Structures are given as structure tokens and as C-alpha cells.
Amino acid sequence: xxxPIGFRFHPTDEELVVHYLKRxxxxxxxxxxxISEFDVLGTHPWSLPVSGEVNEKRYFFSSRGRDGxxxxxxxxxxxxxxxxxxxxxxxxxGMRRALIFCGRKPSNHTNTRWFLHQYRLLHxxxxxxxxxxxDGDWLVFQVFQRKRKARKHAAKMAxxxxxxxxxxxxxxxPPPPTSPSSSEITxxxxxxxxxxxxxxxxxxxxxN
Numbered sequence: 001x002x003x004p005i006g007f008r009f010h011p012t013d014e015e016l017v018v019h020y021l022k023r024x025x026x027x028x029x030x031x032x033x034x035i036s037e038f039d040v041l042g043t044h045p046w047s048l049p050v051s052g053e054v055n056e057k058r059y060f061f062s063s064r065g066r067d068g069x070x071x072x073x074x075x076x077x078x079x080x081x082x083x084x085x086x087x088x089x090x091x092x093x094g095m096r097r098a099l100i101f102c103g104r105k106p107s108n109h110t111n112t113r114w115f116l117h118q119y120r121l122l123h124x125x126x127x128x129x130x131x132x133x134x135d136g137d138w139l140v141f142q143v144f145q146r147k148r149k150a151r152k153h154a155a156k157m158a159x160x161x162x163x164x165x166x167x168x169x170x171x172x173x174p175p176p177p178t179s180p181s182s183s184e185i186t187x188x189x190x191x192x193x194x195x196x197x198x199x200x201x202x203x204x205x206x207x208n
Contacts, residue, residue, distance in 0.1 A: 009034050009059065016059075017084045017094035017119055021140045024061055025121060035059045040141045041075055045101050045114035048143060057144040057192065064120075064137045075099040075116065079197040084119070094122050098197040115192060117142040144192045 009032075011020070019031055038049065038060040048058055077099050084094035101114035119140045 008056070010057075011059075013084045013096055013119070014086060014093075016140055016142070017121065018086055021061075021094065021119055021121060021138060024140070025136060025138045035061055035140065037061045040116065040143065044072055045112075045116070045143055045145070057142055060141045060143070062139050062141060064139060073101055073103040073112070076102050076111075079199075082194075083122075092122055095120050098193060113146045115144055115146055117192075142192075146192060 040060050040062050079098050081095045081097045083092040086093045097118045099116050101112045103110050
């Protein structure tokens with residue numbers, strides 16, 4: 001379903017697992033038909049269907065066991081899996097793993113700016129599984145492209161700050177940085193990766 005103009009689909013990790021992935025596994029009606037089924041791991045990220053703007057995050061359902069990638073590249077895990085906790089019950093209902101798409105070249109394997117978050121359900125009701133009421137093979141993917149850093153913009157900002165400091169009769173230094181809280185540490189940055197995933201990505205780039 002194509003979103004109306006002005007609307008964006010930005011679910012939280014919990015909403016994605018509890019209200020979409022879990023209901024998909026139970027064959028229950030979804031809140032909205034905004035996530036299509038597609039073989040994500042077997043398709044190059046730039047060839048995935050686009051329902052809105054090209055730079056927006058894309059969401060897909062897919063089954064387990066599809067490693068894909070083809071001869072042009074493959075998805076490599078980075079960082080550790082992170083638990084998805086349901087509000088109210090405080091139970092871990094799913095797990096999220098970050099992967100980066102690596103392109104194959106004749107000499108080596110190189111990282112790209114394409115990433116995905118793979119979500120899976122953690123706990124299953126054994127009775128429902130036996131009765132066939134729940135399909136635990138479903139996964140949901142969030143695919144996105146990390147933006148390049150705007151170095152020119154940063155240089156212009158630095159020039160502006162120097163000019164202001166010279167012309168202003170009184171220049172107050174910036175306040176000292178405060179230590180982030182535990183909730184801020186795990187927040188996802190604008191590029192789509194949290195602190196640990198970004199660190200793993202940088203380490204992977206150095207090794208390559």
C-alpha cells in the first residue's frame with residue numbers, strides 16, 4: 001500500500017515485532033498493509049521495491065533460510081543481537097540484528113553503505129506451533145542506506161563560529177558535555193545504527 005502524501009511509516013522496534021511480525025506469524029490481520037513479502041537476502045539492496053521516497057527506510061516480510069546474496073555481494077552481520085522488550089510485561093519478545101551489504105570484487109570484499117535490521121520472534125507458544133496456528137519462520141526486515149557525512153557543511157559551520165567569536169565582545173564557552181543516560185546510549189542515530197552497531201561497522205571497515 002502506498003502511503004498518502006505527508007504520511008510516513010516509522011514504527012518502533014517493539015511495534016514492528018509485536019503488532020506486525022507476531023500477527024503475521026499468527027496469520028492475524030495486520031494494522032495496515034504497508035509491509036510486503038519479498039526475498040530481501042536474495043536481492044541486491046538497490047533492486048528492492050520502493051513504495052515511497054528512495055532514501056526512506058523500507059520494510060519487508062521474508063522467511064528464514066534465505067541466505068541469498070548472489071555473486072554480486074552478501075549480507076554480513078555486525079555487532080550483537082539486541083533484545084526487543086514489550087512495554088508492560090517487560091518480556092523479551094524478539095531480537096534485532098544489524099547486517100551490512102558487502103560487494104564482491106576480484107581482489108577483496110568491500111563494505112557498502114547499505115544496512116538492514118533483521119527482526120525475529122524470540123518466544124513461541126508450543127501449543128500454537130503444534131496446532132499450526134503460528135508460523136515461526138517469518139522475519140521482518142528494515143532496509144536503509146547510510147548517508148555520507150557532509151564535510152563541507154561542517155567546515156562552513158566552523159567558519160561561522162570563528163567569525164562570531166571575533167565580532168562578539170563577550171564570548172561564552174560551550175557548557176561541559178553531560179554523560180548520556182542509559183536510554184540515550186541505546187538510541188538509534190539518524191543514520192539508522194546505534195552506537196554499538198556503528199562501532200562494529202567502523203571496525204569492519206578498518207579490517208577490510
